[in-house]
Amino acid sequence: MLFPTLFGVVTLVFFMIALSPGDPARVMLGERASKEKIEKLRADLGLDKPLIQQYGLYLTRIVRLDFGESIKSGQKVWDEIKARYPATIELALCAMIFASVLGVWIGVISATRKNTWIDYTSMVGALFGVSMPVFWLALVLIMIFSVNLNLFPTGGRMNLRLFFQPETNFYLIDTFKLLLKGEPEYFLSALHHLILPSVALGTIPLAIIARTTRSSMLEVLKQDYVKTVRSAGIKEQRVVFRYALRNALMPVITVIGLQFGMLLAGALLTETIFAWPGIGKWIYQAIEARDYPAVQGGIIVISTSFVLINLAVDVLYSVINPKIRLQ
Amino acid sequence: MSDDTLLTMENVNVHFHTRRGVVKAVRDLSLHIKKGETLALVGESGCGKSVTAHTINQLIPMPPGVIESGSVIFRDRDLLKLPEKEIRKLRGTQISMIFQEPMTSLNPVFKIGEQLADVFLTHQKMTKKEAHAKAVELLDLVKIPSPEKRAHDYPHQLSGGMRQRVMIAMALASPEPGLMIADEPTTALDVTIQAQILDLLTDLKDKVDMSILLITHDMGVVAETADRVVVMYAGRKVEEGTVYQIFDNPSHPYTLGLLNSLPSNEKYADHSRLEAIPGNVPDLLTLGDGCPFANRCSWADEACEKSFPGITELDEGHSIWCHKSEEVKNRSVR
Numbered sequence: 338m339l340f341p342t343l344f345g346v347v348t349l350v351f352f353m354i355a356l357s358p359g360d361p362a363r364v365m366l367g368e369r370a371s372k373e374k375i376e377k378l379r380a381d382l383g384l385d386k387p388l389i390q391q392y393g394l395y396l397t398r399i400v401r402l403d404f405g406e407s408i409k410s411g412q413k414v415w416d417e418i419k420a421r422y423p424a425t426i427e428l429a430l431c432a433m434i435f436a437s438v439l440g441v442w443i444g445v446i447s448a449t450r451k452n453t454w455i456d457y458t459s460m461v462g463a464l465f466g467v468s469m470p471v472f473w474l475a476l477v478l479i480m481i482f483s484v485n486l487n488l489f490p491t492g493g494r495m496n497l498r499l500f501f502q503p504e505t506n507f508y509l510i511d512t513f514k515l516l517l518k519g520e521p522e523y524f525l526s527a528l529h530h531l532i533l534p535s536v537a538l539g540t541i542p543l544a545i546i547a548r549t550t551r552s553s554m555l556e557v558l559k560q561d562y563v564k565t566v567r568s569a570g571i572k573e574q575r576v577v578f579r580y581a582l583r584n585a586l587m588p589v590i591t592v593i594g595l596q597f598g599m600l601l602a603g604a605l606l607t608e609t610i611f612a613w614p615g616i617g618k619w620i621y622q623a624i625e626a627r628d629y630p631a632v633q634g635g636i637i638v639i640s641t642s643f644v645l646i647n648l649a650v651d652v653l654y655s656v657i658n659p660k661i662r663l664q
Numbered sequence: 665m666s667d668d669t670l671l672t673m674e675n676v677n678v679h680f681h682t683r684r685g686v687v688k689a690v691r692d693l694s695l696h697i698k699k700g701e702t703l704a705l706v707g708e709s710g711c712g713k714s715v716t717a718h719t720i721n722q723l724i725p726m727p728p729g730v731i732e733s734g735s736v737i738f739r740d741r742d743l744l745k746l747p748e749k750e751i752r753k754l755r756g757t758q759i760s761m762i763f764q765e766p767m768t769s770l771n772p773v774f775k776i777g778e779q780l781a782d783v784f785l786t787h788q789k790m791t792k793k794e795a796h797a798k799a800v801e802l803l804d805l806v807k808i809p810s811p812e813k814r815a816h817d818y819p820h821q822l823s824g825g826m827r828q829r830v831m832i833a834m835a836l837a838s839p840e841p842g843l844m845i846a847d848e849p850t851t852a853l854d855v856t857i858q859a860q861i862l863d864l865l866t867d868l869k870d871k872v873d874m875s876i877l878l879i880t881h882d883m884g885v886v887a888e889t890a891d892r893v894v895v896m897y898a899g900r901k902v903e904e905g906t907v908y909q910i911f912d913n914p915s916h917p918y919t920l921g922l923l924n925s926l927p928s929n930e931k932y933a934d935h936s937r938l939e940a941i942p943g944n945v946p947d948l949l950t951l952g953d954g955c956p957f958a959n960r961c962s963w964a965d966e967a968c969e970k971s972f973p974g975i976t977e978l979d980e981g982h983s984i985w986c987h988k989s990e991e992v993k994n995r996s997v998r
Contacts, residue, residue: 384868392759393711409836428801516732516950559767561763561765561768561769562768562769562770562771562772564723564763564772565761565763565769565770565831565834566770566779566782567723567755567769568721568723568760568761569755569756569760569782569783569786569834569835570752570753570754570755570756570757570786570787571756571782571783571786572785575786580771580774582773583774584771584773612904615954647792656774657773659818659820660772660818660820
């Protein structure tokens, strides 16, 4: 399923851009460029060839991860993505870890204490979480924790005074090496900078995960096999967290996967507010500038991630549920 | 109370507080189970059989359930007064339970060996390896072929009969089994498998020296396995006796009706329709204090509607609760 999906994505991106109105050459050179200049650029870009030939060339380039050069900056699109996407992945991953761990826990607690004040409080909280606009939450968090309490930085990925040279652009990985060498301040600073944006970005997924876990857990707790282990005298905590939770996790994992995929593409607001040099902001700027190669590359990389996450979710299903396991 | 009594329930009342009102699921129920005997609790769905079972192992969902009064003495301790922690220790060791639906009673995401071993690990000090060995031993005891291999199977890889055997094995995962509550253990199985499971239960009962509380609505199952019978109707006990007394001399109108509605070759040789008890089970929400069977009983009169009858002892160990015992007496099954 993986390759057909990816092929479909790549094809769709190509034709959407090919069919969209406007001539990239004209956009690049401006309204007042001469006809000859435009014709020359069209030839350079291969835009004068038949569509099907363009598509073939495009495919061979994509396979080599060659997305061309950004019109705006003149840099290789793949290099720009490599510089920015790790920041987004790191942030989304932290946000999802925050959302999943806390969300599942809250969901389980509410389900086992159904119709108590704990349940009501967390579910009303979850409703607030889902309805909260991210940009507003981010600003409030900055106001309280950065400006008033001065506990966290207002933005960026690292204390600028630390003069840090990243290798992979996954700061936590890069700084972890330094941590092992006995220089923990880099790692701690990177972590420190991640906390507020992760909370802001993770709040909506957190709320959705908590609600999904609760309803799934309530369903599972009614099942006969839960009655069985209870009547066998297994401790309630073990009944809930070992026997029931594993069955309840199936729909939760689906939600986690979908939310994670959405964060990768949709972290624009959070990235903007926290001055996070991620891919969301970069694509937004590329779209604004009609930087077609950049948009193309960005969309392909993000959708590939989405497909890969779904693959991981499918693999997790079969780990959790033996019925799905291939014989 | 004699020494060979394992469990005694006295005047137990269990209510469920629902939005529509209070459901009196079990009313003034008293019964006892002797060591090594099989007591069958008979009645149709909703008559309080399962609630009775869950009163014993304290798994009634509370709320909405409330055990209003009564006592359940098991091995000299009142289960209703024990703290939850003590009850939990009894569950799975001295009081175990098997359920109606073997297809859904085992956790689908754990190997059956793991699930069995976990019961040992919960109640006894042993290593995982020892617990696994014990689990395999039990699978062998309930006559599952190649138990070593099956222990690594998931529930969906086994048939219904095999799963019910695993459930029985789980109920036996104890060094000192006392009471096994079997809640309609064969209802969901094929007739041939039913017989095998019942044989297995009877065999095991003698082997490990335990008592069985068999909950069923199937008089055939009762005849095959039970020593004594308690017939329940709408939360009340209406007749009690040995299995011979109940089948040879059924004396409560409801028991008569139950036995009359059994298909049999002699009775239905010429006409094909089964006899049924007229009317429906009463709504427990609106049920008054009279005899709950009054509205379906052909002997009933005003007295029956007013109050629940006292005990009438017909024979040693054979009692009914019926105002019309004199008239119903000697009215055998047609």
